[in-house]
Amino acid sequence: MQRYFLDDQQQIKKDDWHHILTVMRMQSGDDIELCTTTGQCYLAKLSLENIPLKYEMIQPLDVVINKGKITLIQGIGKGDKNEFVVKYATQFGVDQIIFIEMKRSISKMDDQTWHKKKDRYEKIALESARLAHRNTVPTIDFLPNIKALNGDFSHAFVAYENDRKAVFLDKIEGIKNGDSIALLIGPEGGIDELEMALLKDKGFISVGLGNRILQTEVACLYGLAIIDGVLERKR
Amino acid sequence: MQRYFLDDQQQIKKDDWHHILTVMRMQSGDDIELCTTTGQCYLAKLSLENIPLKYEMIQPLDVVINKGKITLIQGIGKGDKNEFVVKYATQFGVDQIIFIEMKRSISKMDDQTWHKKKDRYEKIALESARLAHRNTVPTIDFLPNIKALNGDFSHAFVAYENDRKAVFLDKIEGIKNGDSIALLIGPEGGIDELEMALLKDKGFISVGLGNRILQTEVACLYGLAIIDGVLERKR
Known part of the structure; x- marks a missing residue:
């Protein structure tokens, strides 16, 4: 229906x-x-x-009880990668997407550009939530850099290709229903070392998303699937 | 490098x-x-x-030891959905993709069309494997219907939206390193009941991939991420 x-x-x-x-x-x-x-x-x-x-x-209607608040913090990508992320992360159950400009982001974003983009992204999220039969629509925000990021999550993870041995499924076994969970995915060029240090200061734990190199626009889907899989089991 | x-x-x-x-x-x-x-x-x-x-x-070079043989059996999709599946399933670690024509597939495929498509899909898989730094390239095959499918896998799963309570992560806890694992994803229109019965006869277990409706081209990624996540943990 x-x-x-x-x-x-x-x-x-x-x-x-x-x-x-x-x-x-x-x-x-x-x-x-x-x-x-x-x-x-x-x-x-x-x-x-x-x-x-x-x-x-x-x-x-019986609706799925909110299992937690899942925030994707996504380094701004070039071309239509941001649209791709909004569309499919919505299907994979994200509650909030924060696009963030990172040192190695090839595309840059200022407040004026963001204002235009936000409208478009919100429409994509709404349509994707409708097709996925979600009962909520993810919110979409923008931050100019890692410093501006509030690290106020029950669990915060950052995907880091140098930490592939930190198996994500092991690291998230402890998440509980109702927790707020953040996953940060860097832009095409990866995450700068100073940004990584700043993220660790903010309580982010670095994790590996498998043993291959994932393009930035699908790395989030790998992570969100595993978070959703674990929360489904605990529901 | x-x-x-x-x-x-x-x-x-x-x-x-x-x-x-x-x-x-x-x-x-x-x-x-x-x-x-x-x-x-x-x-x-x-x-x-x-x-x-x-x-x-x-x-x-130290390469990742083959953790098992993961086969994606994907109902043929329309437009560029098949290319999408090849590109990203390769990044998510699939070893074999079998495209299969199903009753509700909107696009149809004959042997002649397949011959042309196969070349293109293999090129996409090769390029994607290269970028993902895989050490192998997935093979790509085609079957005209479910009857032609050989059910000879250690574990075979079919994603079925009516079985959302069969949490995938629970169902695959038993997989072991070296097992052959198949995941079947239906086309846009879903899986016909007769096909479902045939799959169950062939030993396929139906599973849910979360509580939302996923588009056919990304449903495979949800499943492959969870399979890879479990195998990573067991390696």
Whole structure:
């Protein structure tokens, strides 16, 4: 069944009208799933006679209980790598993505550029969350450097190719339901040594994500799959 | 350091000459890593005076011991989804990819089309293995339907969205180093019930890959990351 996210006023978003009416060709009386901004989802019946589109709530749906807050801190990549990360990390269950400019980031980001990009990334996250049948949409933020990063997580990890022997699955056995977990992935050029020292000061533990070199845009998926796998088991 | 795969005659492949000479602008005496078709890798010194390019072996490299044979059986996807799977599954450590036409595959494949595609997929796998610093390149095959699938694996799993409670990490705790492990991922439209019955007859165990709906091209990455994570721990 199609799932849509409501806006703050509990209305079907204008952006979704076209999808409902023209792409899906839905009719009044058709059932859909609607999720509120707090992550509660309902079975609902559409009423399409008027604009704005209306609906009638039928019953609440069982939703997956929030298993923890998973934050991906991703070194800014070039080209469409950031879009790739938003799209697929959303499917892999991330709750927050923080793009961060790092010393070896080839693409640079200023506040003005970020303002434009953020809108686009949020749309991608919303659409990906809808298709993945998530009940929440990840938030997306930007930080100008590692110094600006608040290390306030229950567990914080950084993927570091020189630490491949620190098997990620061993390092995360201790995570519990409800913990906040951060995973930092460097940009294409890797993580500078001074940044690494700063991250360790902030409590980040370096981990290996397997014995191969992963491109930056998929390294996060390797890590998120393993975090989700462990949390699924503990649920 | 750059890594290249040698051909059956232990020569640097013609396809790599351009990369070595023009893209990387290497000089005689530069060090590279070379891997044989059997997965042994060496540090070597280039000698570029003549065509074909020559090299001198310096010393064998420690390579990751084969941890098991991981086979991805992937329902044929449309557009460039198959290329996506080859590229990234190679980075996630797959040893064999079998594309399979399934009842709900939107794109169809005949032997003639496959012949053309196979070449392209093998090139993508080779390049991805090189970048990931693997010592082997996955093989790529095609089967016309589930019936043609040989179920001869130590452990065979099929991702099935109706079985989300069968947590993958629990199901694969028993895998051991050296085992042959298969993971089947259906096409966009999912797996037909008759196909599912046939798979179970062949010994496939259905598993859930998290509590969201994953697009077919990344579902394999979720599964491969968890398999690799468990094998890394057992190595």
